[in-house]
Amino acid sequence: xxxCSLLPVAVAGFLLISGTRAGAEYWYRPGFHPGPAYSxxxxxTPVRSYPAYDYTLASExxxxxxxxxxxxxxxxxxxxxxxxxxxxxWQYDRRLxxxxxxxxxxxxxxxx
Numbered sequence: 001x002x003x004c005s006l007l008p009v010a011v012a013g014f015l016l017i018s019g020t021r022a023g024a025e026y027w028y029r030p031g032f033h034p035g036p037a038y039s040x041x042x043x044x045t046p047v048r049s050y051p052a053y054d055y056t057l058a059s060e061x062x063x064x065x066x067x068x069x070x071x072x073x074x075x076x077x078x079x080x081x082x083x084x085x086x087x088x089x090w091q092y093d094r095r096l097x098x099x100x101x102x103x104x105x106x107x108x109x110x111x112x
Contacts (some may be wrong), residue, residue: 053079053102061102064110065090 011085055077062083071086079087084100091098096105 021031055104058083060112061087061106062109063110 059075059077060077061079062071062075062077063071065083065086066075068090070090071083073080073082079102087102087106088098088100090096090109091100091106094109096109
């Protein structure tokens with residue numbers, strides 16, 4: 001009776017699962033042993049935090065921008081994405097530093 005090795009069967013199964021011969025060469029390279037603690041790298045996206053504003057100051061800025069046609073949302077005293085976009089547009093048009101935040105140059109240019 002003829003003896004047969006299981007190595008060709010294992011390699012064929014691996015090639016069938018991986019789909020590429022290059023992948024098989026990568027894993028069966030002599031001396032290569034992937035570490036058991038390897039994991040895929042995690043991509044961390046930084047979260048931008050904005051300063052908190054007083055309700056009255058935020059609503060005054062919203063009203064001033066609304067009078068000038070830059071802000072179209074509700075005057076609620078909450079500086080959200082639409083408020084920041086209108087602040088950035090005002091700062092850009094007035095050649096101020098574009099930050100999207102309420103600062104002294106913005107308040108001075110709005111007359112507040």
